[in-house]
Amino acid sequence: QVYLTDSGGDSVQTGGSLRLSCSARGLNFGIATMAWYRQAPGNQREMVAQITRDHATTYADSVKDRFTISRDNVRRNLYLQMNNLKPEDTAVYYCFTQNRGRDFWGRGTQVTVSS
DSSP states (O other): OOEEEEEOOOEEETTOOEEEEEEEESSOGGGOOEEEEEEOTTSOOEEEEEEOTTOOEEEOTTTTTTEEEEEETTTTEEEEEEOSOOGGGOEEEEEEEEETTEEEEOOOEEEEEEO
16 A cells, blocks of 8 residues: 655745655655645646656646755655745645556645735
8 A cells, every 4th residue: 555645834925935745655666756736725636746767857837946846765755845935836735646557645735825
């Protein structure tokens, strides 16, 4: 069974920074593509950033140049560094991966950005 434990969410003011973390267990982390998604109230869940086993990254247009996804294959951790946060970044952020054809999600961590 795959377990994803995401953390690091908080309440910050516009322009602030946060670093989210996701601890992964139960999968071969080193070869897994990992991603961060977010869901704001009333909105669909959307992909924020993705990182492959080769450290190739993809970002949503709305977070490019502000967010950085990274991974530590030794510690089996995924990170999301978020800078210059905006009120529209307010959402629950989820760690995500797929393993053997199944989707796995963290429980989510709340990020709130006030103006």
